[in-house]
Amino acid sequence: MNYCPHCHASSLVKNGRHPKTDCQKYRCQTCGRQFVQNPKKQRVGLGQKSLIGRLLLERIPLAGIARVVGVSERWLQNYVNRLYARVPRRVEAKPNRRTALCLECDELWSFVGNKGNKQWVWLALDRKTRAIIGVHVGDRSRAGAQALWDSLPEAYRESAVCYTDYWEAYRLVFPEDRHVAAGKDSGFTNHIERFNNTLRHRVSRLVRDSLAFSKKLANHIGAIWFFVHHYNLSRLDF
The missing domain is CATH 1.10.10 (Arc Repressor Mutant, subunit A)
Structure with a gap:
């Protein structure tokens, strides 16, 4: 290599040797960058x-x-x-207003660092498109349910009927006239419960009894959103 890998200029001068590999170092007189020829570690392409x-x-x-x-x-x-x-922390959804909007909501247990630091994954799924349109990661309190509600696009907050389990936090936050609480045997939340299984099988840090658990909350949230956006792209009607 007789040129600078950064600016491709040929005005090079020797600039000592690398302290660890003892390779000859060069400095480009045009851009000032330093480098070694034929480095053992190549850039990730x-x-x-x-x-x-x-x-x-x-x-x-x-x-x-x-x-x-x-x-x-x-x-x-x-x-x-x-x-x-x-990774964006919100879903940009423009639902078809000519059809009734229907959501299925559920919570998924997870943790960060250790099992004492519980982080519940709150999810809202559009029953028609099967797309995830609301996500929140936090505790399992009324504040968590409120954060899930706030994460929904405006059109869903205005008119969607929401099916959930009997967890009290939903009743305290969701509009009473558009909230339906039901048991798992009712079938009203089958789709979101099936997505919970998909999420656990595809995101390694959500697998039970795994050594790949999250050590950092920001990455835990980012990994979940990264998968959600990819999953939504697979929903052709979304």
């Missing part, structure tokens, strides 16, 4: 990053993804931190 994105949607822990893709766990963790931080 777009193809590898695309593969990482697909693997994050499967039941594979970060350590497993690092082994499959051939990157360090430290690099992967930093990359995932940035990726999850950019």
Whole structure:
């Protein structure tokens, strides 16, 4: 390599040796960047990053993804931190107002760091499109139910009929005239309960008795939203 890998200029000068690998270092006189020729560790390419994105949607822990893709766990963790931080925390839905809107809501138990730090995943699913249109991660109190309600698009808050289980927090927050509480044997919440199983099977940090649990709440929330947005794209009517 007789040119700078950053600006492709050929005005290079030697600039000492790398303290760990003892490789010759060079400095570009045009852009000032330093580098070594033929580095042992190559940059992670777009193809590898695309593969990482697909693997994050499967039941594979970060350590497993690092082994499959051939990157360090430290690099992967930093990359995932940035990726999850950019994931939108809201669903932009424009439902067909000519049909009645119907929601199924449920809560999914999870934890961050240890099982004493419970983080409930509140979910709202459009019964017609099967898309997830509301998400909140927090405690299982009235405040959690309120946050789920606030996460819904305006059209759903205005007119949707909401089917839930008998958890008291729903009754305290959801409009009485559009709230239907029912048991699991009624079948009114079958779709959201089925999605809960899908979520546990696809997001490794939600698997029961897993070593891939979340250590950081922001990443826990980001991983859930990352999967939700991908799942919604598969709903053709959404």
